[in-house]
Amino acid sequence: MxxxxxxxxxxxxxxxxxxxxxxxxxxxxxxxxxxxxxxxxxxxxxxxxxxxxxxxxxxxxxxxxxxxxxxxxxxxxxxxxxxxxxxxxxxxxxxxxxxxxxxxxxxxxxxxxxxxQPCYKIWGFNPKDAPDTSFTIGIDTPKVIKQKLKEAAGFKILKIKLGLDNDKEIIEAIRSMSSVPICVDANQGWKDKHQALDMTHWLKEKGVIFIEQPMPKKALEETAWLSQNSPLPIIADEAVQRLDDLKKIKGIYSGINIKLMKSTGMREAHKMITLARELNMKVMIGCMTETSCGISAAAQLSPKADWADLDGNLLINNDPFTGVKVNDGKVILLNKPGIGVKKRT
CATH class of the missing domain: 3.30.390.10 (Enolase-like, N-terminal domain)
Known part of the structure; x- marks a missing residue:
């Protein structure tokens, strides 16, 4: 050597x-x-x-x-x-x-x-505990959204981007074609807490299971009020990045969306899951638009999450890796060493 x-x-x-x-x-x-x-x-x-x-x-x-x-x-x-x-x-x-x-x-x-050994096995996680992943549909016209829904066939939960003035139109377009559960991500798009609360009640009637980052990340008092009154869990995304952010949002959000690109990687994300459980908060393992490398790394943590949003590699057409699989919407962790990826030739 x-x-x-x-x-x-x-x-x-x-x-x-x-x-x-x-x-x-x-x-x-x-x-x-x-x-x-x-x-x-x-x-x-x-x-x-x-x-x-x-x-x-x-x-x-x-x-x-x-x-x-x-x-x-x-x-x-x-x-x-x-x-x-x-x-x-x-x-x-x-x-x-x-x-x-x-x-x-x-x-x-x-x-x-x-x-x-796979990372999940080194940590002692059971791959059977990996949850279904949502499939993300960005803001668009009802016509294009219906086209995207065809690509989401087989997924048991959909993640719908909202935050503009056509939110209800988008949800109605989804519901005209699909009855699967929905999670909503407003990406800080809602500004008024009372209107936000009205939307949470309406969305609950439409089969939504939680709402991610509905209001600006600095609107802490408004978000705390919304969380206390909402019939749906309110999940932090932009409002929490690293481990030190968690205790600051206790009582303001019901849970967190952990992304490796925010947390500096798998090691800190693992610590964030542990602390979130101690704080009695829900956990989502999320992603950016990523290759199968980033997605497969995040998937190693998915058995300890309530929800997964690990579809970033499915939204691109030039993935240089193969890795974690999704079967009928469920994250399938491979029994391959490390994060389980291989370079495409």
Whole structure:
């Protein structure tokens, strides 16, 4: 084994995810998402990672490149020293959460391969406990939404993006074709708490099971009032990113949406699940638009979640990996080492 093989070797390259449909949220529209694909090599083995960077996160190829170039991972001789390595990565610079997640994911994949075990098995999770994943439908015209519904055939829960002035029209279009349960994500689009409360009652009648980030993340008092009066659980997304954010939102939200690109990766996401349970909060494992690398990494945590929204790889048409499977809407964790992904040839 050469001297270079005895230390961590980082490689990365920019990549653009091409969306199958224009993706419209309450505050933005896009047709692609920048991501950074990372690899960490050690002793002839390679772990894969990813940093998906939708614009609202404030990261891009340039920021990720600068951050990753600043890392000196070759000072570490043992990939199992996760605390030391990830503490070093976290302290190099503020922010850069997705870029940090790309290192965390690659390390977990590498360690799993070295132990010849899937990450979920190393953590002691039962793959049968993995929940159904929702399929996301962005804001669009009723005609296009009905087309997207055909692509969602087989999924047992739908995630519907709301937050504009045609919310009811969208839900009615969904219900004209499907009776499956719905979760709603308003992406901070609702501004008035009384109108928001009226919508929660109406949505409950339409078979909605929870509402994600209905109001601006800084509207804490209004959101707390809404949570106390809503017939549906109110779930935090933009309002919570990392572990330290959780205690700040206790009593304001009913649960949290944990995403690896916000939490800096799998290690902190695992800690967030533990703390959320201690705080008696619901847990959703979510995603950005990602390749099968990011989705498969998040899926390792899914057996400990109430809900999963792990469809980001299904919304793109240029996935460079194969990984976690979805069968009739259920997340199927593979018995493959690490996060269970393989590069497409």
């Amino acid at each position: 050469s001297k270079q093989d005895k230390c961590l070797q980082l490689r990365f390259k920019p990549y653009h995810l091409q969306l199958k449909h224009t993706f419209t949220l309450a505050k933005s529209t896009r047709v692609s998402t920048p991501t950074m694909l990372t690899e960490i090599g050690y002793n002839g083995m390679v772990g894969y990672g990813e940093a998906s960077m939708p614009p609202y996160l404030g990261e891009n190829h340039d920021t990720a490149t600068r951050f990753l170039q600043s890392l000196k991972l070759d000072q570490f001789k043992d990939p199992f020293q996760l605390d030391d390595i990830l503490s070093y990565v976290d302290q190099i610079a503020e922010g850069n959460y997705a870029a940090k997640a790309s290192i965390d994911i690659a390390l977990h994949d590498l360690i799993g391969k070295m132990r010849d």
